[in-house]
Every structure is written in structure tokens, then in C-alpha cells.
Amino acid sequence: MKILVCVKRIPDPDESLKFAGGGLDYSASKWVPNAFDEYAIETALRLAEVVGGTQRLAEVIVLGIGPESQRQQLTQFLAMGADRGIIVDADPDKLDTATVSKLIAAVFKKEACDLLVAGKLSQDNEGGQVPQRVAGLLDVPQASFAATIEWDQGAKVLTVGREVDDGVEVKRVPLPAVVSVDLRIVLPKSVKNGSTPATHAYQEGPRLASLKGITMAKRKPVAVLKPADLGVAVGGNEQVVGIAAPPARKAGQKVKTVEELFEKLTKEAKVI
Amino acid sequence: MSNVLVILETAGGQIRPHSLPGITCAAEIARATGKPLHLLVLGAQPDAAAQAIAAAGYGAAAVHTLAAPALEPFTAEAWADAIVHAARTLGASIIGGTASSTLRDALPRAAAILDAPLVSEVVKVKSGDTFVRPISAGRALQDQKVNAGTFFFTARGTEFEHAQPSGAVPVQAVAPAAVNARGAVVQGVQKTESSRPQLTEAKVIVSGGRGMREGANFKSLEQLTDLLGGALGASRAATDAGMVPADLQVGQTGKIVAPDLYFAVAISGAIQHLAGMKGSKTIVAINKDAEAPIFQVADYGLVGKWEEAVPRLIELIKARKGAA
Numbered sequence: 028m029k030i031l032v033c034v035k036r037i038p039d040p041d042e043s044l045k046f047a048g049g050g051l052d053y054s055a056s057k058w059v060p061n062a063f064d065e066y067a068i069e070t071a072l073r074l075a076e077v078v079g080g081t082q083r084l085a086e087v088i089v090l091g092i093g094p095e096s097q098r099q100q101l102t103q104f105l106a107m108g109a110d111r112g113i114i115v116d117a118d119p120d121k122l123d124t125a126t127v128s129k130l131i132a133a134v135f136k137k138e139a140c141d142l143l144v145a146g147k148l149s150q151d152n153e154g155g156q157v158p159q160r161v162a163g164l165l166d167v168p169q170a171s172f173a174a175t176i177e178w179d180q181g182a183k184v185l186t187v188g189r190e191v192d193d194g195v196e197v198k199r200v201p202l203p204a205v206v207s208v209d210l211r212i213v214l215p216k217s218v219k220n221g222s223t224p225a226t227h228a229y230q231e232g233p234r235l236a237s238l239k240g241i242t243m244a245k246r247k248p249v250a251v252l253k254p255a256d257l258g259v260a261v262g263g264n265e266q267v268v269g270i271a272a273p274p275a276r277k278a279g280q281k282v283k284t285v286e287e288l289f290e291k292l293t294k295e296a297k298v299i
Numbered sequence: 300m301s302n303v304l305v306i307l308e309t310a311g312g313q314i315r316p317h318s319l320p321g322i323t324c325a326a327e328i329a330r331a332t333g334k335p336l337h338l339l340v341l342g343a344q345p346d347a348a349a350q351a352i353a354a355a356g357y358g359a360a361a362v363h364t365l366a367a368p369a370l371e372p373f374t375a376e377a378w379a380d381a382i383v384h385a386a387r388t389l390g391a392s393i394i395g396g397t398a399s400s401t402l403r404d405a406l407p408r409a410a411a412i413l414d415a416p417l418v419s420e421v422v423k424v425k426s427g428d429t430f431v432r433p434i435s436a437g438r439a440l441q442d443q444k445v446n447a448g449t450f451f452f453t454a455r456g457t458e459f460e461h462a463q464p465s466g467a468v469p470v471q472a473v474a475p476a477a478v479n480a481r482g483a484v485v486q487g488v489q490k491t492e493s494s495r496p497q498l499t500e501a502k503v504i505v506s507g508g509r510g511m512r513e514g515a516n517f518k519s520l521e522q523l524t525d526l527l528g529g530a531l532g533a534s535r536a537a538t539d540a541g542m543v544p545a546d547l548q549v550g551q552t553g554k555i556v557a558p559d560l561y562f563a564v565a566i567s568g569a570i571q572h573l574a575g576m577k578g579s580k581t582i583v584a585i586n587k588d589a590e591a592p593i594f595q596v597a598d599y600g601l602v603g604k605w606e607e608a609v610p611r612l613i614e615l616i617k618a619r620k621g622a623a
Contacts, residue, residue, distance in 0.1 A: 040435065040436065040570070041570075043438075044435060044438050044439055046439070051439060123416065124416070124417070125410075125411070125414065125415075125416055128411060148552070150436065150551070151434060151435050152434055153419070153420065153432075153434050153435070153436075153551075154417075154419050155403055155407070155419055155420075156407035156410070156419060157407075159375060159403075159405075159406075159407035159408045160407045160408065160410065161411070162375075162376075162408055162411075163407070163408035163409065163410075163411035163412045164411050164412075166481070167481060168374075168376055168480065168482055168483040169375055169376065169408065169483075170483075171375065171403070171404045172400065172404070174545065186486075188489075189400075190400070190545065190546070191400040191401070191488065192317070192399055192400040192401075192497075192546075192554075193488055193490050193491075193546075194488050194489050194490040194491050194546055195488065195545075196487070196488045196489075197485070197486040197487055197488075197489070198374070198483055198484070198485050198486070199483065199486060200482070200483045201481075201483070204483075209552070210535070210539075210545075210552050211539075211545055263416075264416050264445060264446045264447040265416045265418075265443060265444070265445055265446075266443070266444045266445075266446060267441055267443055267444075268429060268442045268443070269441070269442035270434075270439050270441050271440050271442075272438075272439060272440070273433070273437060273438070273439070273440050276582075276596050277598075279582070279594070279595075279596070279597045279598040279599060279600055280599060281594070281599075281600045281601070281602065282600065282601050284601075285601065285603075285607075285608050285611040285612050285615065286615065288583065288599055288601050288608075288612065289612060289615040289616070289619075291599050292560075292581075292583070292599070293619065296560075296581045296598065296599070298503075298559055298560040298580075299527065299560070299616060299619075
């Protein structure tokens with residue numbers, strides 16, 4: 028079993044945005060991993076490892092697309108426990124969503140992977156497309172917005188609880204497949220791999236790298252590929268032609284009492 | 300002539316209301332490009348719903364059906380096959396619909412199969428090829444231009460009006476196609492049972508946050524919700540703590556809502572929560588921390604404990620209803 032996890036770095040979402048020249052100035056930004064990609068790695072590791080044992084059920088490969096200098100970003104995921112890394116060396120500003128998806132699909136094929144685990148969304152661009160596109164390109168089933176995963180190793184099937192508008196949909200997908208993960212995948216009992224005791228409760232959230240993990244990460248292999256090595260032409264037919272701050276909401280008012288609030292809602296805003 | 304094709308969702312022989320804003324967005328694109336607007340209904344037996352939709356028309360040239368048993372229950376795999384087939388058969392060059400969990404799942408897959416770009420979560424149509432969409436939790440608006448003969452879009456449901464009936468149009472069947480779920484099987488949807496309106500449809504939403512402390516305390520918010528005929532919501536802090544079910548979460552990673560009236564009770568106002576509700580017409584914040592960021596977006600802010608404010612507000616509303 029081989030699990031591919033694609034990760035992306037984004038400007039720290041807790042920093043305020045700097046608007047400049049019809050765009051955003053990220054030159055002074057701190058770059059951090061997209062939170063959903065950290066959840067994706069955590070998910071892959073929970074599938075791969077056997078808590079209380081030493082065996083590994085899967086190899087976890089972490090894939091980053093961006094300049095080779097991004098290697099450091101991968102190190103963090105390797106330190107969490109991924110087995111090896113792949114970087115596709117390309118300028119992310121020149122890649123549109125369709126091209127990124129093609130690169131990921133090409134790596135999936137080249138490595139003969141069984142599962143892609145990806146975040147459902149990048150917190151900066153918020154396209155929410157890449158995992159579904161990769162599934163379409165690979166012609167494999169997909170389970171988007173996963174909140175829970177159970178792996179039936181014998182049947183080679185994942186049973187995925189998906190966060191949908193009406194509630195949670197339960198979908199069984201045979202491997203190979205693509206899964207995109209939502210927030211609740213990192214709750215203590217969201218991922219069951221059939222070997223770790225089903226009663227095991229993980230600590231909530233993505234794991235922190237251990238000191239040993241950080242030391243080992245430096246020795247883990249990271250391959251660097253060019254888009255041409257994967258037979259993917261770099262380009263795109265999407266173009267950002269402007270970025271602006273949204274209109275600010277009108278300054279509101281503080282009310283002193285519930286009576287005053289009620290008065291405002293009924294007489295001024297007329298919403299009750 | 301190429302056209303604009305909207306993918307609709309139906310239930311019980313009717314269009315699902317959340318599909319209506321997608322038609323409005325598509326109609327604006329159709330106007331901007333001069334292309335005719337067409338509607339598509341997918342399902343095992345889509346005819347009854349298609350007839351009902353065609354009777355309303357919604358400004359379209361025609362309603363198309365594509366019938367296949369594999370289209371129910373919904374899977375992204377079978378729907379993407381059907382959408383690709385219908386787009387090719389009907390000569391559609393712009394394909395989209397409301398950004399529901401269904402179309403957010405299926406349309407990117409279909410777009411990849413057709414090697415076409417997709418503009419997601421459109422909030423405004425600037426021209427026939429340029430669209431405004433929010434990025435970074437709604438802190439910036441991006442103008443995205445597409446340079447492609449065929450492209451897809453999803454429309455943010457809160458940013459477009461519901462399409463209105465216009466007059467009856469014909470129903471046409473698209474020739475059947477091979478569609479399949481690639482071995483995937485949907486076992487069912489565990490719905491959160493509620494007699495309240497859906498969060499994305501409600502005119503009034505009462506949301507609680509971390510400061511509610513425990514699920515039992517939401518009882519008082521439920522009382523206020525029901526008094527106003529609204530829907531109950533929550534911040535991520537409250538859903539993560541297990542106070543209320545996860546699908547009540549409002550925010551960047553939950554539901555995007557824009558009701559007429561939004562109560563944020565004991566919610567501090569993290570960026571990711573604001574991203575999901577700051578399109579609301581009137582926002583009321585009740586929080587004991589005067590410095591909470593939620594007050595920066597609130598039209599009316601009350602610094603105080605919810606334990607005192609909410610019951611008092613309920614009393615006042617009841618008294619008014621009694622008097623009316």
C-alpha cells in the first residue's frame with residue numbers, strides 16, 4: 028500500500044493581508060503549511076501505523092509542488108512521520124489549478140499509489156478543486172470532505188463519512204481512490220485502519236514532530252522532479268486580474284441593555 | 300451555438316431551493332456572453348422534477364433530462380460522467396451551478412475530464428469571462444479571468460438571488476450515456492433531524508460559541524431560535540467541543556450563511572467564523588468580553604453575559620408577540 032499526500036505552503040492565515048498594486052504583497056509573509064494538508068498527513072499516518080506494534084501498513088509519500096527551496100516545508104511532514112518526499116520543482120505562480128492537478132495525478136501514476144489523501148481546501152486560494160480533479164484525471168473513485176475513514180484491508184475498501192450539506196454521507200470506495208479530508212478527520216477516533224485497536228483514541232489534531240522525528244527527517248530521501256519529467260506542460264488558462272479588499276461593514280453600535288437591543292431590532296433594523 | 304448549462308439538484312419531484320441562486324448567476328453569465336441558458340436535471344427518473352422546473356422556466360431556453368439508475372443516490376463519479384456527456388451533447392461551453400456540497404464534489408471532477416478550468420465560489424459576474432471570488436477566508440476578493448473555450452463555475456448561494464419563475468419552457472431528454480460510480484457505493488446519509496429551516500435557507504440564525512460552555516446551554520439559544528422561526532448555528536469552537544452536531548458549524552470550514560438577522564452569542568469572532576457569516580444583513584453580538592473581534596462586524600453589540608441577556612431577550616420577544 029502506498030499513500031500519497033500532497034501539501035502546500037501558504038502565507039500565515041493569522042497575519043493580516045497587505046494589499047499592494049492590485050494584488051497581495053506576500054514578500055514579508057511567514058509561510059506555513061495549509062492546515063488541511065497537516066490533517067491529510069495525520070490521516071495518512073493513522074492509516075499507515077499500527078499503534079502498539081512496529082509494523083507499517085503503508086508507505087506515506089509527501090508531495091510538494093513549488094520551488095526546490097520548499098524542501099524545508101516537506102521536512103516538517105517527514106518529521107511527523109512520512110517516509111519520503113517528492114518535490115515537483117516549478118514556480119507555483121505559473122501553475123493553475125488544472126496543471127497542479129495534472130502533476131499530482133502524474134506522480135500518483137508514476138509511483139503506482141493506492142490512495143491520495145489531500146486537504147479539502149487551501150486556506151489561501153480556497154479553490155476546493157484539486158483532489159476531485161485528480162480523481163477525475165486518474166478515473167478512480169473519490170470521497171470528498173472526509174470526517175471519518177475506516178479501512179477494510181482485506182476488501183481493499185475505505186468506508187468514508189463525508190461532511191455534506193444535509194449531514195454525513197457514508198460512502199464506500201474501492202482502492203485506488205482519492206480522499207479529501209475535512210476538519211473532523213483529526214478527532215481522536217476518526218480514522219480506523221483495522222490493525223490499530225478500534226478503541227484507541229489519538230490526541231486531537233495533527234501530531235507534532237518528535238525530536239527523533241526531526242533528526243530522522245533529515246535522512247529521509249526527497250526526490251526532485253521537473254514537470255517535463257512527468258510529461259506535464261506548465262501553463263494555464265486562468266489569470267488573476269485583480270485583488271481588492273472586500274467592502275468593510277458599516278461601523279456598528281454598542282447597546283447598553285437588552286431592552287435597548289430589543290428596541291433597536293424592532294424599531295430601527297425592523298428585523299424582529 | 301454554444302450555451303450556458305446549469306446543473307440542478309432536485310428532491311421529491313421539485314427543484315431544491317439552494318439550486319436557484321446558481322441559475323441566477325448563470326443567467327448573468329448568459330446575458331454577458333449572449334449565450335442561451337439551459338437547465339439540466341439528473342436522476343434515475345428526472346422527468347417529474349424536470350416538468351415542474353420547465354413549468355417555471357426560470358428564464359431558460361429549455362430544461363434537459365439525463366436519466367440513469369446510477370445517478371441516484373448521488374455520486375460525484377456518475378454525476379461527472381453525466382455532466383460531461385450532457386455538455387458535449389448539448390454543446391455547452393459554460394457549465395455550473397450553486398456551490399453545494401454536491402456540485403463542489405462533482406463539478407471539479409467533470410472539469411478535469413474536459414480539461415477545463417473551474418472558477419469556484421463566484422460572488423459576482425464582472426463580464427462573460429471574469430468573475431469575483433473571495434479568497435483567504437473572505438479577507439480579499441479576487442477577480443479571476445478564464446481564457447478557455449469551455450469552463451465551469453460554482454456560485455456562492457448567499458450572493459445571488461433565487462431565480463424567479465418566468466414562463467413554461469420545453470423539456471428535452473439527452474440520449475442516455477454510460478455513467479457509473481467506479482465501484483463506489485453510497486450507504487446513506489445520516490441527517491441531522493430538525494424541524495427548523497436549513498442554515499443556508501434561514502432568515503434568522505442564532506449561533507453559539509465556546510462561551511456557551513456545554514451542549515445543555517444551547518437550550519436557551521434553541522428557544523430564541525424557535526421563537527424567531529430561525530436555524531441554530533455554532534462556531535467551530537462549539538462544534539469541536541461536541542456541544543452541538545458538526546453540521547451546525549458556520550464558517551470558512553463550515554456553512555456560509557447570509558440571513559437577514561444573525562445572532563452571535565458567546566462567539567469571539569475568529570476570522571474563519573466571520574468568513575461564514577459576515578454577509579448577514581443585520582448582525583447582533585452578545586459577548587461578555589468587550590474586546591472580542593465579533594463586535595467589529597456587529598451592527599448591534601451587547602457586552603454582557605448570555606445567561607442574563609438571552610432569557611431577557613426571549614421575555615421581551617414573547618411579550619411583544621403576546622401583545623400583537
